[in-house]
Amino acid sequence: MSRILNHPIFGKINDRKQVSFQFDGKTYEAYENETIAAALLANDVRKLRVHEDSGTPRGFYCNIGHCMECRVTVNGQSNTRACLTVVQQDMVVESGKLLPNIIRRMVEEQ
Amino acid sequence: MTNFENMVICRCEEVTYGQLLSTAAEHKCTARELKLRTRAGMGFCGGRTCRVSVDKIIESVSPDITPGDIPLKYQPPVRPVTFGTVGEKK
Amino acid sequence: MSDVIIIGAGPAGLAGAIACAENGLRVTVVDEFIKPGGRLLGQLHQEPSGDWWNGIKEAERLHQNAMNLSVDIRCGVSVYNLEKCSQNWNVHTSIGTLTAPFVLIATGAAEYPVPVPGWTLPGVMSIGAAQVMTNVHRVQVGKKGIIIGANILAFAILNELQLAGINVERIVLPEKNPNSQKAGEPEEVLKSLLHASHLAPSPLLRFGSKFMKKDWIRKMGINFYPKNGIKINGTPLQLRKAALEVIGKDQVEGVRIADTDANGKVIPGTEKIYEADFVCIAGGLYPLAELAAVTGCPFHYVPELGGHVPSHSETMETPLDGLFVAGNITGIESGKIAMAQGITAGLSIAKHAGKGKNNINNKLQQAVQNIRTVRQNAAIQFNPDIDRGRSKMKQIWEDQHNNNNQTQEKIG
Incomplete structure (x- = not known):
C-alpha cells in the first residue's frame, strides 16, 4: 500500500530519513520512526505470522498493542509487537512461525 | 448458510462460538469455568479481545447472570511480560 | 522519586500531568505507544465553527506544555500490574517498578x-x-x-x-x-x-x-x-x-x-x-479499566458510560487512597472531555498532596464545572445518554459515602 504523503489537512511529509530492515530474509525500506507493522504494510506485507498451532495467517488487528496478533521476532527477541516497535536500520524481523505441538503428535501417533 | 458455529471468538486460542456455546450449555458453567474448559481468553492477549464476547455467551446461556456483574476476574500481568521483567532485581 | 505516576499519555493523562506539575508536583507519565497523545493522535474533524480539530496538533501542544513543566514522559513502556504497598503505589512496568504516593489511571478505551x-x-x-x-x-x-x-x-x-x-x-x-x-x-x-x-x-x-x-x-x-x-x-x-x-x-x-x-x-x-x-x-468503545480492576477498586456497570467503570467521584478520586482516574476509563466521551477531566484529576491530586494553597478548592470546583460546560458544547457525543450515565455514577458515589453498607460490586 502506498504512503499518504499528501494530506489535505495534515499537509505534506517530506525529508524523512529512510532505513532498511529485513523481514523473513528479505530487505525492505522504511522511514524513520515508522513501526514495523506500518512499514511492512507500506510494502504490501499484511501477513505477519501464522497461528502457532493451526497455521492460520494473521496480521495486525488493533494496531495499538492490545490484541497481540502482530507479534514477531525482532533481533532474536520473540513475541514483540510489530505495531508498537519502531524500525531501526538493519533490524532483523522474523514472522511468527508454527510451533511443534508435541502432545497432539503423541495423540495422533497412538 | 452462515458459518456461526465455526466463527472464532478467542483469536489467540482459536476457540469457536460453537465450542463455547456447547460447553456452556452442557456444563452450565460460570465464566471462569467456561474459560478453563475451552481456553478462551487464556491465550497470549489474556482475553483482551474476546473477554466481552465470552461474557455475552455466558449471559445468553445463564439466565442468573445480570450484565452488571463482571464475570471474569482481571489478574496481573495485564500485559505480557518476560520472566526477566517480572523477576527484576534492584 | 515522583509524587505522581500517570498511566497513559493521552488527553486525560497529559492534561493531568500539566495540572499536577503546575502545582509543584513531580510527575512521571508512562505510555505504551511510540509517542505521546493517545487517541488524540488519530482525531481529525471539522468543528461547528468550520475550524479543524486536529488531534495531532492538540497532542503536540499538551506534550510541549508538559515538557516545559519538566514532566518526565516515557513512551514505549507497558504497565502490567499496579498495587498498593504501605503509603505508596507500585507501578510495575516493562522498564521496572515505579513508586509514588499518587497514581492517575488514564488508560482510555478499547474497542468492542x-x-x-x-x-x-x-x-x-x-x-x-x-x-x-x-x-x-x-x-x-x-x-x-x-x-x-x-x-x-x-x-x-x-x-x-x-x-x-x-x-x-x-x-x-x-x-x-x-x-x-x-x-x-x-x-x-x-x-x-x-x-x-x-x-x-x-x-x-x-x-x-x-x-x-x-x-x-x-x-x-x-x-x-x-x-x-x-x-x-x-x-x-x-x-x-x-x-x-x-x-x-x-x-x-x-x-x-x-x-x-x-x-x-x-x-x-x-x-x-x-x-x-x-x-x-x-x-464501539468501552472503558479500558483492567489496571483499576487489579487494584481491587470497586466497579459499576453503567451502560450509558460504555460498560463497567471504576467507582469515582466528580473530582476523579476512586475509593482507594491515592488512586485517581480520568478520561475514557470513566466513560466514553470526546478528547476534550478527557482533557477537562485530566485537569480536574490533577487539581484533585494536588489538593490531596497539600499543594495549591487555599485557592485549590475553588480551582477544583471550577474544573468540575468546566467538564459540564465542555460536555454541553460537545460536537461529538458517543452516547446520547451520557448525562444520565454521569448522574448515575455521581449518585452511586454519594450513596456510598453516605452509607457504608453500600452494595458495591467487587470484581472476582
Missing part, C-alpha cells in the same frame, strides 16, 4: 470486538487500527475497504479515511447473532443513529445527519430503507445488508454479504461476494 467468520485474516482490523495507520503512520490500509458496523465511531473514522483518499466501498452491519446483538438489527441501528443525530447534531455526523435529518427517512423507517443504502459522503450506508463472512486465503479478498429484513434476518438467496482488500470492524 464483533467477531465475524474469517475475521482472523490479515487485512481485517478494528476501525481504530485503520485510524492509527492512516492518520498517525500515514500508510494506506488498502485500496478497497468495507466497514462492518454502523455507529458514531465508524462514521468519524470513515470521514478520516475518505480525507486521506482511501476508498471505502460500503458500510454494512454484522450478521445478527447473540454476540452482535443490536448492532446486527437494522431497525435498532437506525434508531440509535437517529437518536444520536437528534441529540447531538454533530459536524462529525454532518454527512450522516444530512440523511438522518431527512424527515422522510424518519417516517418511512427501516422497512423502506433503500436496498443499496444511502450515501454518506460517497460511501453507501447499507443497513439492510449483513456481513456473513470475510473470505480470503492469506489475506482479505472479499466479504460475503446478504440482504436482511428489518430485524436483521438474512433473506435467503441474496448472498453475494464483494471484493475488498481490507475490512474494518467497528464495535
Whole structure:
C-alpha cells in the first residue's frame, strides 16, 4: 500500500530519513520512526505470522498493542509487537512461525 | 448458510462460538469455568479481545447472570511480560 | 522519586500531568505507544465553527506544555500490574517498578470486538487500527475497504479515511447473532443513529445527519430503507445488508454479504461476494479499566458510560487512597472531555498532596464545572445518554459515602 504523503489537512511529509530492515530474509525500506507493522504494510506485507498451532495467517488487528496478533521476532527477541516497535536500520524481523505441538503428535501417533 | 458455529471468538486460542456455546450449555458453567474448559481468553492477549464476547455467551446461556456483574476476574500481568521483567532485581 | 505516576499519555493523562506539575508536583507519565497523545493522535474533524480539530496538533501542544513543566514522559513502556504497598503505589512496568504516593489511571478505551467468520485474516482490523495507520503512520490500509458496523465511531473514522483518499466501498452491519446483538438489527441501528443525530447534531455526523435529518427517512423507517443504502459522503450506508463472512486465503479478498429484513434476518438467496482488500470492524468503545480492576477498586456497570467503570467521584478520586482516574476509563466521551477531566484529576491530586494553597478548592470546583460546560458544547457525543450515565455514577458515589453498607460490586 502506498504512503499518504499528501494530506489535505495534515499537509505534506517530506525529508524523512529512510532505513532498511529485513523481514523473513528479505530487505525492505522504511522511514524513520515508522513501526514495523506500518512499514511492512507500506510494502504490501499484511501477513505477519501464522497461528502457532493451526497455521492460520494473521496480521495486525488493533494496531495499538492490545490484541497481540502482530507479534514477531525482532533481533532474536520473540513475541514483540510489530505495531508498537519502531524500525531501526538493519533490524532483523522474523514472522511468527508454527510451533511443534508435541502432545497432539503423541495423540495422533497412538 | 452462515458459518456461526465455526466463527472464532478467542483469536489467540482459536476457540469457536460453537465450542463455547456447547460447553456452556452442557456444563452450565460460570465464566471462569467456561474459560478453563475451552481456553478462551487464556491465550497470549489474556482475553483482551474476546473477554466481552465470552461474557455475552455466558449471559445468553445463564439466565442468573445480570450484565452488571463482571464475570471474569482481571489478574496481573495485564500485559505480557518476560520472566526477566517480572523477576527484576534492584 | 515522583509524587505522581500517570498511566497513559493521552488527553486525560497529559492534561493531568500539566495540572499536577503546575502545582509543584513531580510527575512521571508512562505510555505504551511510540509517542505521546493517545487517541488524540488519530482525531481529525471539522468543528461547528468550520475550524479543524486536529488531534495531532492538540497532542503536540499538551506534550510541549508538559515538557516545559519538566514532566518526565516515557513512551514505549507497558504497565502490567499496579498495587498498593504501605503509603505508596507500585507501578510495575516493562522498564521496572515505579513508586509514588499518587497514581492517575488514564488508560482510555478499547474497542468492542464483533467477531465475524474469517475475521482472523490479515487485512481485517478494528476501525481504530485503520485510524492509527492512516492518520498517525500515514500508510494506506488498502485500496478497497468495507466497514462492518454502523455507529458514531465508524462514521468519524470513515470521514478520516475518505480525507486521506482511501476508498471505502460500503458500510454494512454484522450478521445478527447473540454476540452482535443490536448492532446486527437494522431497525435498532437506525434508531440509535437517529437518536444520536437528534441529540447531538454533530459536524462529525454532518454527512450522516444530512440523511438522518431527512424527515422522510424518519417516517418511512427501516422497512423502506433503500436496498443499496444511502450515501454518506460517497460511501453507501447499507443497513439492510449483513456481513456473513470475510473470505480470503492469506489475506482479505472479499466479504460475503446478504440482504436482511428489518430485524436483521438474512433473506435467503441474496448472498453475494464483494471484493475488498481490507475490512474494518467497528464495535464501539468501552472503558479500558483492567489496571483499576487489579487494584481491587470497586466497579459499576453503567451502560450509558460504555460498560463497567471504576467507582469515582466528580473530582476523579476512586475509593482507594491515592488512586485517581480520568478520561475514557470513566466513560466514553470526546478528547476534550478527557482533557477537562485530566485537569480536574490533577487539581484533585494536588489538593490531596497539600499543594495549591487555599485557592485549590475553588480551582477544583471550577474544573468540575468546566467538564459540564465542555460536555454541553460537545460536537461529538458517543452516547446520547451520557448525562444520565454521569448522574448515575455521581449518585452511586454519594450513596456510598453516605452509607457504608453500600452494595458495591467487587470484581472476582
